[in-house]
Amino acid sequence: MTETPAAVSLTVYAGIDTHKHTHHVALVDALGRRRGDREFPTTATGHRQLLAWITGGGTVARVGxxxxxxxxxxxxxxxxTAGLEVVEVDRPDRRARRTHGKSDPLDAYAAATAALTGRASTVPKTHDGDVEAIRFLRNARRSAVKxxxxxxxxxxxxxxxxxxxxRDRLRPLSPTALTTTCAGLRPGPVVPGDPTAAVETALxxxxxxxxxxxxxxxxxxxxxxxxxxHTAPDLLDRMGIGVETAAQLLITVGDNPHRIRTEAAFAHLCGAAPIPASSGRTHRHRLHRGGDRQANxxxxxxxxxxxxHDRRTRDYAARRTAEGKTRREIIxxxxxxxxxxxxxxxxxxxxPTSP
Structure with a gap:
């Protein structure tokens, strides 16, 4: 570990490799030269120390x-909150790690370099509003349903x-009736040699x-x-959009939806935009299988x-079918x-108008 020199006039880019208990931070200057790296605990005090350390190394242009x-x-x-520009950095792929190795300082410097070069430019979600509350509730509900x-x-x-x-008494019952009946069972004491009481207790x-x-x-x-x-009443007013789908779409964009600048970028995020797959004289697009699959x-x-249920959508599908499109292509x-x-x-x- 090396310490960064105190050069207030120096423009630096920071990179942070995050973990459960510690964060490793690295600084590079505008030419990509390493200025130092250090590790901090993932506590409120540690975050303040981290902020003081990177701002003490110069003028922070961006943090990856x-x-x-x-x-x-x-x-x-x-x-x-301190006014620094923060961007999301994708974790290095396996091929890059096989080539360059893996360690916390290396990953932190890679994140700082990504922030410097502009390879990392995605504005992260703020996680500080109603959408974050929706995410917690939806995750808990999905867990209960599962x-x-x-x-x-x-x-x-x-x-x-x-x-x-x-078995003969319970087998004909529907799932709802079965649950109600089993909840009302009054099994006797569980004793060796008689599995009936144990089964009824388990049921x-x-x-x-x-x-x-x-x-x-x-x-x-x-x-x-x-x-x-409360968060998106207009979304629920649309045909086919219920609480579950609206919640997922809100979670996908986050509390700061304007970080997604265009509808094309949003479609790409949802895996609903075709991506080019051309070569030579062949010009084509293929299905995008990336993005947020839950949003898709x-x-x-x-x-x-x-x-x-929507007549306009059915009319559109009929028109496209007459043009030779398959159902999958129409969807x-x-x-x-x-x-x-x-x-x-x-x-x-x-x-906006819907199809």
């Missing part, structure tokens, strides 16, 4: 941070292998877990619906819903159009 959506979220907020589905699957599987009297435990998770999911959904309606899924759900076109519509709703006060 790895993982601004996870380990680097807190330090990014601290630096942004756990409930797993518990219901286990409940039904337990019935299949239960002793004959228990009651699983059923009550399902009911608790159902109540939890409904409570979280109510909070989520209220926040989404949200666009797909909106399109499928509109194809089923891709509609996803691109929905991305354009959603972007305008999230970043302007205009009234």
């Amino acid at each position: 941070i790895e993982g601004t959506g996870s380990y680097g979220a807190s330090v990014a907020t601290t630096l942004r 756990a409930r589905a797993e518990a219901l699957t286990q409940l039904q599987a337990t019935v299949v292998t239960a002793p004959e009297p228990v 009651r435990s699983l059923a009550r877990r399902i009911l608790d998770l159902t109540d939890e999911e409904r409570t979280l959904h109510a909070h989520l619906e209220a926040l989404v309606a 899924r949200a666009l797909y759900i909106i399109v499928i819903t509109r194809l089923a 891709r076109c509609l996803k691109r159009a929905v991305a354009r519509e959603v972007f305008r709703l999230l970043t302007t006060t205009g009234d």
Whole structure:
């Protein structure tokens, strides 16, 4: 580790390799020469020390941070609050690491170089508003839904292998009736040689877990619906956009949606924009399989819903089918159009038209 010289007039670029317990910071000057690196704890005091160290090394032009959506979220907020320009740095790929090696100082210098050259230019999410609250609630709700589905699957599987009297009584019931019935079981004491009481105890435990998770999911959904309606009411007014899809699209753009400058950039972020795949005299585009796949899924759900219930969308699909387009190609076109519509709703006060 080397210390940076105190040169206030020097323009420097900082890079931060983030971790759970420590952050490693490096500085380079405008010519890419290394000025020093140092490690700081991921505490409020550590963040203040980090800020003082990089600003003491010169005039900070830009800070590149790895993982601004996870380990680097807190330090990014601290630096942004101090008035510094912060950009998101992608982690080095495996090929680069095989070539140049891997260490915290190397990754920090790579992040600083990316900030210097402009290779890292993405403005990170601020993680400080209602959208961040929506993200927490949605993650908790999805976890509850997943756990409930797993518990219901286990409940039904337990019935299949239960002793004959228990199986015959419960097998004809629907999932809802099965859960209610099992939650009301009154098994006797569990004793060796009689598996019936143990099975009924397990069934009651699983059923009550399902009911608790159902109540939890409904409570979280109510909070989520209220926040989404407050944050983006125009989004919920659109055909095919419900609370879940609206929440995902809000999470994708973050609390600072204007960091995404164009609707084409938003479509690319959602994986809904074709990318060039031309070579020589062959000029073509292919499907973009990158981007935020959850946002892409949200666009797909909106399109499928509109194809089923929106007359204008069905008319568009019929017209494109007559032109020789396949259903998959039509869905891709509609996803691109929905991305354009959603972007305008999230970043302007205009009234875009939907396909």
